[in-house]
Amino acid sequence: MYPPAFEYWSPRSLDEALSKLQELGNDGRVLAGGQSLIPMMKLRLAAPANLVDINNLTDLAYVRADNGHLAIGALARHADVVDNADVKAISPTMASAAPWVADPLVRNRGTVAGSIAHCDPEGDWNSVMLAVGASVVASSSSGQRVIPIGEFVVDFFTNSLDEGEMVTEVRIPRPAGAAGGAYLKLERKIGDYATAAVATFLDLAGDGTITNAGIALTAVASKNLKVTEAEQLLIGQTPSDELFGEAAAIAARACDPESDVRGPAEYKRAVINAYTKRGLDQAFAQAKGGS
Numbered sequence: 001m002y003p004p005a006f007e008y009w010s011p012r013s014l015d016e017a018l019s020k021l022q023e024l025g026n027d028g029r030v031l032a033g034g035q036s037l038i039p040m041m042k043l044r045l046a047a048p049a050n051l052v053d054i055n056n057l058t059d060l061a062y063v064r065a066d067n068g069h070l071a072i073g074a075l076a077r078h079a080d081v082v083d084n085a086d087v088k089a090i091s092p093t094m095a096s097a098a099p100w101v102a103d104p105l106v107r108n109r110g111t112v113a114g115s116i117a118h119c120d121p122e123g124d125w126n127s128v129m130l131a132v133g134a135s136v137v138a139s140s141s142s143g144q145r146v147i148p149i150g151e152f153v154v155d156f157f158t159n160s161l162d163e164g165e166m167v168t169e170v171r172i173p174r175p176a177g178a179a180g181g182a183y184l185k186l187e188r189k190i191g192d193y194a195t196a197a198v199a200t201f202l203d204l205a206g207d208g209t210i211t212n213a214g215i216a217l218t219a220v221a222s223k224n225l226k227v228t229e230a231e232q233l234l235i236g237q238t239p240s241d242e243l244f245g246e247a248a249a250i251a252a253r254a255c256d257p258e259s260d261v262r263g264p265a266e267y268k269r270a271v272i273n274a275y276t277k278r279g280l281d282q283a284f285a286q287a288k289g290g291s
């Protein structure tokens with residue numbers, strides 16, 4: 001099916017893009033990789049009057065280690081973070097997730113920031129970002145603000161950007177100690193969205209105590225779900241099988257999956273339980289330098 005008619009804008013600079021978005025207000029929509037927006041338009045699930053294509057803003061096509069964090073520019077594609085040395089060094093959770101997002105064709109076009117802005121509860125990146133405590137830089141013609149990811153992801157396909165704002169960068173904090181992380185995703189076939197998936201992150205002090213922990217779930221609620229209660233349980237504790245089992249049980253209780261073509265709700269809940277435990281085991285082994 002063809003998408004509904006729209007006006008197409010192709011700014012040559014960030015300033016130009018931001019003033020166009022300001023001028024268009026609610027009638028304007030950013031076009032990044034187009035891997036979610038164009039299918040939605042073709043299915044008539046979205047009908048923006050104006051598309052502001054940011055693909056000429058090549059200055060935003062970066063992945064780099066900045067002071068204290070990993071910075072992902074708005075035009076960095078999923079493929080740019082696969083096997084990336086800075087990603088591996090700063091965010092094991094992100095490195096683990098990167099090869100699991102979609103398929104190679106989609107990864108070559110789709111952007112990390114676009115996926116985060118899209119807020120699809122079946123999308124992989126927002127679980128990773130919630131687990132690692134990322135933040136989003138929102139820019140508009142009147143300035144910039146930094147939004148913690150937990151405030152950015154509002155609900156089903158809803159973010160907290162204001163009219164005229166776009167995401168220009170995503171920031172992942174550098175862990176303070178020895179860190180490990182994993183993204184475990186059950187999918188029906190390569191390239192599919194998750195049946196259920198879990199992002200885990202652990203940061204350890206020199207004596208092995210957990211100083212920071214992250215657990216977030218994909219495709220089992222109306223948005224990617226940060227399991228704060230399980231994270232709080234872990235912080236300040238010494239890792240153990242029992243502790244990780246308890247955190248996994250909390251995650252399984254916290255989710256609210258629906259039965260659909262990918263499986264019954266109770267099956268997905270069981271997957272969350274098993275994958276949370278396994279993900280914490282893997283994060284711990286990695287933090288200790290065991291894998």
Ligand SMILES: Cc1cc2nc3c(=O)[nH]c(=O)nc-3n(C[C@H](O)[C@H](O)[C@H](O)COP(=O)(O)OP(=O)(O)OC[C@H]3O[C@@H](n4cnc5c(N)ncnc54)[C@H](O)[C@@H]3O)c2cc1C
Nearest residue numbers: 030032033034035036037102110111114115117123124167
């Ligand atoms: C076959 C297929 C399989 C897929 N499988 C997966 C999967 O397994 N896991 C997964 O996570 N995703 C999957 N996706 C989605 C894919 O990851 C998309 O790339 C991603 O969701 C959107 O990124 P994009 O750059 O393509 O954004 P677009 O499609 O261009 O935009 C998506 C939305 O985000 C907004 N947007 C984009 N960039 C910005 C910005 N910088 N600032 C503000 N708003 C912005 C747009 O206005 C639009 O509303 C799949 C897609 C396809 C087609």
